[in-house]
Amino acid sequence: MSSLFRQMVWDGTVPLAIKLAPSSLPSSSDRMLDTYFIQAPRISYLPLLIPEIRQNLCDLVLDEATAAALREEDWWFETEKDNVLKWHWPIGLLYDAHFTTMSASESCFLPSASSLSPPMPITLYLSNPPADKLLLTPSVESLKSSFMSQCKEADFLRWGSTRRMTGLRKTEQDGLWDAIREHNYDNFWKIGSKILPNPNPPSPLLNSSPPTPNPDGTGAATTTNDAYAVRSIPLRLFLPNAPVIQDLCSPVTQNGVHTTLGDLLSASFPLLFSKGANIQNTSISGAYAVVQGMEPPLETEVGWLGASLAGADGWVNVCVGLRA
Amino acid sequence: MPEMPDDPAAATEFPSERMTVDENIVFSSTFQVPAFYFSASDESGSPLSLPALIRSQLFHLPLPLSTLNIEQHTIDLPGPESDASPIPLLTQGEHPTTGRMCWFLHPCETSGAVKELLDHGAPPGERWELHWLKTWFVVLGRVVYLRGISV
Numbered sequence: 196m197s198s199l200f201r202q203m204v205w206d207g208t209v210p211l212a213i214k215l216a217p218s219s220l221p222s223s224s225d226r227m228l229d230t231y232f233i234q235a236p237r238i239s240y241l242p243l244l245i246p247e248i249r250q251n252l253c254d255l256v257l258d259e260a261t262a263a264a265l266r267e268e269d270w271w272f273e274t275e276k277d278n279v280l281k282w283h284w285p286i287g288l289l290y291d292a293h294f295t296t297m298s299a300s301e302s303c304f305l306p307s308a309s310s311l312s313p314p315m316p317i318t319l320y321l322s323n324p325p326a327d328k329l330l331l332t333p334s335v336e337s338l339k340s341s342f343m344s345q346c347k348e349a350d351f352l353r354w355g356s357t358r359r360m361t362g363l364r365k366t367e368q369d370g371l372w373d374a375i376r377e378h379n380y381d382n383f384w385k386i387g388s389k390i391l392p393n394p395n396p397p398s399p400l401l402n403s404s405p406p407t408p409n410p411d412g413t414g415a416a417t418t419t420n421d422a423y424a425v426r427s428i429p430l431r432l433f434l435p436n437a438p439v440i441q442d443l444c445s446p447v448t449q450n451g452v453h454t455t456l457g458d459l460l461s462a463s464f465p466l467l468f469s470k471g472a473n474i475q476n477t478s479i480s481g482a483y484a485v486v487q488g489m490e491p492p493l494e495t496e497v498g499w500l501g502a503s504l505a506g507a508d509g510w511v512n513v514c515v516g517l518r519a
Numbered sequence: 520m521p522e523m524p525d526d527p528a529a530a531t532e533f534p535s536e537r538m539t540v541d542e543n544i545v546f547s548s549t550f551q552v553p554a555f556y557f558s559a560s561d562e563s564g565s566p567l568s569l570p571a572l573i574r575s576q577l578f579h580l581p582l583p584l585s586t587l588n589i590e591q592h593t594i595d596l597p598g599p600e601s602d603a604s605p606i607p608l609l610t611q612g613e614h615p616t617t618g619r620m621c622w623f624l625h626p627c628e629t630s631g632a633v634k635e636l637l638d639h640g641a642p643p644g645e646r647w648e649l650h651w652l653k654t655w656f657v658v659l660g661r662v663v664y665l666r667g668i669s670v
Contacts, residue, residue: 326565334591334592336591337591337611347627348549351549352549360604361598364603365603429549439618441548443548
């Protein structure tokens with residue numbers, strides 16, 4: 196069951212509408228070719244799209260001399276509201292965060308979640324990147340380094356050490372990143388399954404999970420990949436125009452039951468998500484939460500989210516928005 | 520990449536250049552310890568490169584530079600075997616509150632260093648959190664020049 200969702204997350208894409216900034220276009224450019232639409236993988240990153248954008252947009256719009264002189268490390272992306280898009284955020288997160296932020300602004304009433312996803316308008320600038328908002332050294336190498344950092348942080352949160360990540364050989368670590376670049380699901384999960392947790396069938400009992408078979412007979416705690424045995428789910432909460440919220444998030448509550456998304460949201464944002472008298476939590480103010488472009492029911496267990504709806508870097512990104 | 524002297528204090532490339540350093544101590548949610556975040560720019564306001572930073576007076580590393588793997592975007596300690604993954608020391612990341620990109624000293628190894636000092640030191644005469652934080656500053660001070668630079 197988890198592999199179904201993992202495949203869905205891997206295959207998930209979002210529409211982007213990329214336009215070159217007028218200020219980046221010399222007068223000799225072909226301005227008839229306006230916008231390049233791309234269906235980008237959620238688990239990928241903007242800089243990885245650059246070769247395709249270069250070939251399909253820049254090379255067509257710009258004259259040969261200008262196109263040849265382009266320095267890709269000077270490229271940067273922005274949304275309509277002058278919001279610089281972070282290179283190290285997965286594209287799916289950029290998309291979800293953008294639309295939940297839009298939903299919260301008073302002048303915008305977005306259609307309900309069940310309708311088609313609109314393309315995200317992005318402006319591409321070819322020079323003068325803002326130094327402090329992007330990666331300090333924009334390059335695919337530093338993006339890879341950032342990705343590895345995120346994987347290690349997620350590993351640490353789950354198990355209290357980065358042993359699983361650092362235990363991988365360098366070729367395996369490189370293999371994870373290469374699989375993202377090449378968008379190869381099998382190559383990714385061949386290595387990913389060593390570090391990312393497996394969910395168990397939902398059960399309110401703490402000790403219902405069978406340990407991973409371990410030939411040398413040591414305790415299950417050192418080898419289990421049980422999603423419900425983690426210390427904390429690597430999870431971040433994104434509110435419109437606010438700092439990212441990240442707290443310890445145990446998969447099991449003090450009462451021994453599995454923590455739900457509703458539990459987490461009502462604890463973090465009590466004014467947006469109230470805890471109902473019964474198990475089902477209700478959102479009273481039109482607030483909603485998006486994970487990988489979907490709105491999971493509030494009864495969804497966070498342990499399961501951590502195993503099935505996390506991004507390639509292991510993080511569950513929850514974007515909170517408001518709907519009229 | 521030019522040859523770097525092992526002792527950064529012997530580097531003569533930045534004898535009197537001013538740099539502006541913005542230093543923050545932020546609690547790392549992931550590692551549940553304080554982390555040292557900073558950004559630095561030169562006189563013109565341009566951000567300093569990482570190799571330039573590591574050679575500046577801001578750092579006095581207890582290790583010779585030749586043992587480290589210094590890149591434009593990260594500084595790490597090579598792993599114990601040739602195919603082992605490197606241990607990150609200085610990387611870039613988002614400041615947890617401002618969202619700006621900064622460099623930060625990886626907190627992964629900090630807890631261990633603090634614990635070691637605490638285990639070998641005298642019992643605290645004050646609240647343990649304060650004692651822990653003071654010890655953390657001692658660990659930080661081994662790597663970063665914390666006093667104001669006097670001319």
